[in-house]
Amino acid sequence: MMQPGLYHLLFISTALFFIGVYGFFTRRNLVTMLMSVELILNSVNLNFIAFNKYLWYDKMDGLFFTIFIIAIAAAEAAVAIAIIINLYRSHQSIDVENTEDLRY
Amino acid sequence: MPNATYIALIPLLPLAGFLMLGIFGRKYFKNTSGVIGAALLLISTVLALYTAYGYFFEYGKVDGVYQKLVPLKYTWLQFSENVSIDMGIIIDPVSVMMLVVVTFVSLMVHIYSLGYMKGDERFPTYYAFLGLFTFSMLGLVVSSNIFQIYIFWELVGVSSFLLIGYYYDKPSAVAACKKAFIVTRFADVGFLIGILILAFHSGTLDFNTLITTLTSPETEGYKSAAAASFMGVSALTWGLALVFVGGAGKSAMFPLHIWLPDAMEGPTPVSALIHAATMVVAGVFLVARLFPVFAISSPNALTMVGYVGAISALIAAIIACTQTDIKRVLAYSTMSQIGYMMFALGVSKYGGEEGLGYTASMFHLFTHAMFKALLFLGAGAVIHYIHSNEMKDMGGLRKYLPVTHITFLIACLAIAGVPPFAGFFSKEEILLAAYEHNTAIYWIALITSGLTAFYMFRLYFNIFWNAPSPLERAGGEVHGEHHGEGGFVMMMPLVLLAVGAAGAGFIPFGHFISSDGKQLNTEFHLQFSIAPVALGLAGIFIAMWMYKKQNNRPDKIAASLSSLYKAAYHKFYIDEIYTFITQKIIFNLIGRPAAWFDKNVVDGMINATGNGTKDISESIKGLQSGKVQSYAIYFLAGVIGLALLFIYWWT
Secondary structure (H helix, E strand, O other): OOOOOHHHHHHHHHHHHHHHHHHHHHOOEHHHHHHHHHHHHHHHHHHHHHHHHHOOOOOOHHHHHHHHHHHHHHHHHHHHHHHHHHHHHHHOOOEHHHOOOOOO | OOOHHHHHHHHHHHHHHHHHHHHHHHHHOOOOHHHHHHHHHHHHHHHHHHHHHHHHHHHOEEOOEEOOEEEEEEEEEEOOOOOEEEEEEEEOHHHHHHHHHHHHHHHHHHHHHHHHOOOOOOHHHHHHHHHHHHHHHHHHHHOOEHHHHHHHHHHHHHHHHHHHOOOOOOHHHHHHHHHHHHHHHHHHHHHHHHHHHHHHHHOOOEHHHHHHHHHOOOOHHHHHHHHOEEOOEEHHHHHHHHHHHHHHHHOOOOOOOOHHHHHHHOOHHHHHHHHHHOHHHHHHHHHHHOHHHHHHHOHHHHHHHHHHHHHHHHHHHHHHOOOOEHHHHHHHHHHHHHHHHHHHHHHOOOOHHHHHHHHHHHHHHHHHHHHHHHHHHHHHHHHHHHOOOEHHHOOOHHHOOHHHHHHHHHHHHHHHOOOOOHHHHHHHHHHHHHHHHOHHHHHHHHHHHHHHHHHHHHHHHHHHOOOOOHHHHOOOOOHHHHHOOOHHHHHHHHHHHHHHHHHHHHOOHHHHOOOOOEOOOOOOOHHHHHHHHHHHHHHHHHHHHHHOOOOOHHHHHHHHOHHHHHHHHOHHHHHHHHHHHHHHHHHHHHHHHHHHHHHHHHHHHHHHHHHHHHHHHHHHHHHOOOOHHHHHHHHHHHHHHHHHHHHHHOO
């Protein structure tokens, strides 16, 4: 059975990143967009882990970075959901096309 | 050495009066401001007399030569080691004499105004302005630095502007004060350039150093000033000529005299102060202050001064013969007498007997201040009584204004040069100086002196004789009756000035003031004075023949000289020439193109910037759509772009 190498992990992380980007650009639902952002963050986490494991296996920096990102992502999700709830209260909708009040 | 404190107080007391009355006058000193102003000036006058006494009789003379003392010098703005703008006091015969003249005349005007301006709405403001004016003029005469004199020069301009435009609800007064300010300001540009030229070459702004440098041929400053030339004339002459332009503007010399007659719009005591005795002699004073430089280093500039003075004297005298507004006649006579002082300086040389013109000029300045202030204040009393400036409203007033009549007659005799009144002595000296050095100017002066006698007595007879009197015309009732001549405060200055006008001529002026500070013994030549006195008497008798009784002789003579009379009546069309030059030539050739350039090019550039910004923002504002996802696309595109840049180009 073949051991997964660095390239395999980078491929998965790139795929995850662009799936997240695609979702962020195309979804109209704010919650879905938030989930897409989480995908992007996780693809970055995967990158950190992969580089840590394969290139600098005697160090722990990548690991700690990942833990920070997860913690901050949790906080960010809480803030974002709070914003979305407030938006729902004022606009009766969580569709991104209804949030175009701030423009020229 | 004199004590600097009390000399400094002479100008500072009127300044204190100005500040106090200007700031608090309307609230606290509504009725007492006149007394306060007059009291402050009385102290100044006493101090000035004390200074003069001390200077002339105690400490001023060292080895028979009057020294230039600088009791106070405060360095204010230091530019380099030698160049600085100082605030200082210079004490020499001329400045001491001017201190006495200015404070005395100003005091007379202050006292006189107590009666003349009584009940005026802006009484405290009036006295504040008088104080400012007196302060500036006193500061001007004691200036020890050429830039200090310029500062006070401009202050004099501003305060005369304020006083001429005192009746600011009268359009003619507003126009007159603007005219006075603009014309003198225009001349002051010349003065400033002159200062810069002289200061550049001599390397200093201090009067004493400047005069010493520019009169000794071995100094570097003199050499550079004499060597540098522009259009074939040395820089020294240019500098002095330009300084003289400034002096000519203030002193109303031809062709910069146009503001003086219009400036009669101010209250009459102000005319006495500004336009007779003090401000207009500032130009003469300036030339006298720089006289050693003029006389020793640049005789050409001095000759120019002489001719400008002589021409002004003659033209003004001719115009004065035809004017009907009594204050305008006096204004032109002032211009004519200032012309006398100027050409007396112009024909003078430096030092010894040759410097007679200088002494004569200062002497005439002194006596003229007396009798001209008297004439103006007398005219003020007449105007106060009649409420009109026009000769045709007057006549036969000698019964109603006895004090004014006598004092006015003394002043007229003095200005006409009838012995033994003051004007006779100073005018004789001037004529003698002109006779010795420049025959052309002598003849002009002689004619002018005859004309002076004629127009002054034309004025006198028209006001006080030439019946019917206003009382007879009005059928027994005249509105001036109720306040009579104007009371003690108005008559007292007239009497004091009349004493001055009658007796000032006996002062042996040459003992005190001469071009080099040494005593100058002026001799009296009986046979020489026959011609001018005879001409003066002839002028008086012609005036008497024409104007003492009402008759048609003046009209006949005016008709026989119709074109000359008309030209003189219209002041030789000089105002019209100015209007033509400014409105037709300067406005069309410079003003309008400049306005076009400003409107289209300068404004166009500003408008283009604004419009361009607006157009660009109009076209790109769509980028701020409010769509979060499109922002994200721009962001991603930017990141990818930067990534490509760093990967492929930034190696």
